[in-house]
Amino acid sequence: MRAFDVKICGLSTPETLAVALERGASHVGFVHFARSPRHMDVGPMAELVAKVDGRAETVIVTVDPDDALLDRFARDVKPDWLQLHGRETPERVREIKARTGLKVMKALPVAAAGDLAAVAPYAGVADRILLDSKRPKGSDLPGGNGVSFDWTLLTSAGSGLDPQMAYMLSGGIDADNVAEAVRIADPSGIDVSSGVESAPGVKDAGRMHSFFDALDRLGEPARKARVS
Numbered sequence: 001m002r003a004f005d006v007k008i009c010g011l012s013t014p015e016t017l018a019v020a021l022e023r024g025a026s027h028v029g030f031v032h033f034a035r036s037p038r039h040m041d042v043g044p045m046a047e048l049v050a051k052v053d054g055r056a057e058t059v060i061v062t063v064d065p066d067d068a069l070l071d072r073f074a075r076d077v078k079p080d081w082l083q084l085h086g087r088e089t090p091e092r093v094r095e096i097k098a099r100t101g102l103k104v105m106k107a108l109p110v111a112a113a114g115d116l117a118a119v120a121p122y123a124g125v126a127d128r129i130l131l132d133s134k135r136p137k138g139s140d141l142p143g144g145n146g147v148s149f150d151w152t153l154l155t156s157a158g159s160g161l162d163p164q165m166a167y168m169l170s171g172g173i174d175a176d177n178v179a180e181a182v183r184i185a186d187p188s189g190i191d192v193s194s195g196v197e198s199a200p201g202v203k204d205a206g207r208m209h210s211f212f213d214a215l216d217r218l219g220e221p222a223r224k225a226r227v228s
């Protein structure tokens, strides 16, 4: 097992942000996507991001942002990362990095082994890949659906994944299954949203503590040290 990052995604209140930071999240994510129950406008998001004050890396999660929105993110929120869940091609990711100067995490949906072929074109372009579940039928959200995929796909011979690649794993992870996710997939990062909520979009401090307790039980050196 390698040491891994922990990202808590879809935060929208100072109270639950404080729990994520106190418990040592390395990354904290804020969603800007109107259809999401976790959606935050740019102004309130900027206020929340300012509270992080260097204690974790900040991530704006969004979908096919246009240039005007990218400029607002970079100017008004100043996150460390953009996490992209749309149809952003490697070329578009390159443009977005050049335009904003921000690091980019490209999310790619996985349901079957063949989906992993989408990863290689982003090598050397995206700063990180987030392997997430494909949206289930009936959902109009490209992320935050609380469903997991077959993690053994990532370590199967012939997966085509570069074993050195630093990907984050997400989709349906919670306090009960995070140990298994880490054991099977050995990712360089874990991302959780629904698994620490009491209802869609409502982060729950108790569930967050249970999740971090489960991580603590994995022992050292499970989690990477807090970012500098």
Ligand SMILES: O=C(O)c1ccccc1NCC(=O)[C@H](O)[C@H](O)COP(=O)(O)O
Pocket (backbone or CB within 6 Å): 009, 010, 029, 031, 033, 036, 037, 038, 061, 062, 063, 085, 132, 141, 142, 143, 144, 145, 146, 147, 170, 171, 172, 173, 191, 192, 193, 194, 195
């Ligand atoms: O969370 C959302 O509502 C969302 C909306 C639009 C694009 C992406 C979104 N979330 C992305 C994330 O990083 C989630 O943490 C990831 O998909 C895992 O979610 P979950 O299965 O709920 O833990």
